[in-house]
Amino acid sequence: MRIVEIREETLPISSSIRNAFIDFTKMTLSLVAVITDVERDGKPVVGYGFNSNGRYGQGSLMRERIVPRIMEARPEDLLDETGDNLDPSLIWDVMMANEKPGGHGERSVAVGTLDMAIWDAVAKIEGKPLFRLLAERYGNNQPDNKVFVYAAGGYYQPGRGIQGLRDEMQSYLDRGYTTVKAKIGGAPLAEDLQRIEAVLDMLGPGQSLAVDANGRFDRKTAIEYAEALSAYDLFWYEEPVDPLDYEAQADVAAVYAKPLATGENLFSMQDARNLIRYGGLRPDKDWLQFDCALSYGLVEYLRTLSMLEENGWSASRCIPHGGHQMSLNIAAGLGLGGNESYPDLFQPFGGFPDGVAVENGYITMPDLPGIGFEGKSDLYKVMQDLSA
Template structure:
């Protein structure tokens, strides 16, 4: 006679990460901003493969890093992937054992890492973190924006998210008419705010470019400008004085992102909205900007990008810091133009998200069929971040994981 077996006395094996796959991909373009050109730009595409089976296939989370920083394959393969694969499965999952815990995974990746030095490793961690959150939401069978609203927001994701069109790069052979044609194409697609680069030409030439774009805008449409950290204090102030006459949406990243005194001094002479933060890669650096950069929580915008700054786990800490300093999440409009930040904006009530309608494809943009209406987009109800809804991007991701 077979003895009775109490299954409850046997440990249930938690789900686990099977593999982490990285591929460095080119996103090169002949464009340039005031500081760099993108002719040799790359990014890391990552797949986090789990042992959870849905529709006969393993659940896979995907992630990639934003433009402006290069691929992180070496760091991922030498440090962060081995740590996660060597960890015991139960150390990386939530209390149920049925889903990953992004916070535990983050702690595992950062094991034996000293504080400070947030440059390249923050991008590697942020890329994996994106893929982890994609997997977590897929395993929960929820859109990430809904999952975030329930866990960390007010329970309901924003149905619409503000987006602006970033472009206006310097390009060989692209004159004023080319710039105007580009800006008009964004407006025709439903954007109400467009952004262009400054600082890669003389002040007089940049003023002519700004004035030409402003003249084409209709009521309710605005222009933002971005210097990509190019200016010293004197030049930043000179540009600010010249642009004070224009109704700009914002004046972005005038000087080196870590020069908080320059930002503070500029705020004394330029009274219009300013934006910065895309090149600050930790909560601590973001906190120093808030403490010492002269930023105004009623006027200015913060552009921290989770894909470059240790991921959403760190971004949640940044949002807590901002709250403690009197900042609303609505003043956060992340850099990068990717769907991860779009999901965060909807789920956590941020002020919007950057968008690159024609650049850095197929990694930027929205799921197929999503249209910009009066400067806003509505997110479809796709499990995870929603990459599967963008055919050209998902084809790259699927090929990586298979």
């Protein structure tokens, strides 16, 4: 078998929303299709992938460097030991050939996007949902059919006041979510506290609020917020400082006794390891948000999980950023703590397959081959347009 063609398209996911650091008015992503010569039901098996929001499409990098390496390799050098399926680890080595270590930025997004599509193809060739394949290969052979998900939103939007924020959060609660997330750091502290209290006042038993500063604060401001937020029972205080400022992160952890979360903007096992070594995080209460679609894909994510285990962290402390079905499959297959969800934003790439409902904060994994993109009709139409 072999990869016949790899296609990429840069698509807009623009929106008027903003967090504390960026707006999304010009946001894009890359959609890729890895087309194989394997047939199922009379059609070629195609693996699909895309990168998460917050980082832009990486089409030129893929076309100039990464994809040519795959297509120029000998087909047999990309296959597993059976010769009947692709080997994501071997393909990852090919994608990263002649790349210097360090500098985990845009190329990690390009590789992660292609890696997603490769795993989608691998699971489809096996005729299994990816989460079951991962449980068999790397887990305990018993996937979690139910996965915790939280609703991410609460962005700053022009002309929307407190009631608009409350209405948004109520819509998530009405759809079965028990944890919702809102942005902070894009307004003065007093205004942010008003927004927090407005949401907390509407929550019932078993419901919670997380807040996200998107790395906006310097050390002093992050600690000022930490002291103010300590008065509330928040699910977590997310990314208070620059993601690579581990010392400042540790200083925040020293004064904030409640759960912290960070990691979505760390794009390699090495950066994740530095966070664990120097960020002052606590494995019994804090949360890690590494996103495989932005950080070289699942092949690298498996290395990160191994590193965490070596350092006394459980995979159950990971709740990935991104709100995509790839991380959902990893969560179900490898025992992560859950997954982010964007019920309304970044469509059609956010959300779950059609008919998958949130019940008391959890979704039940659908029994779909691969990552399950084919079960989300609006997304699959866009994917079909690329691979047709």
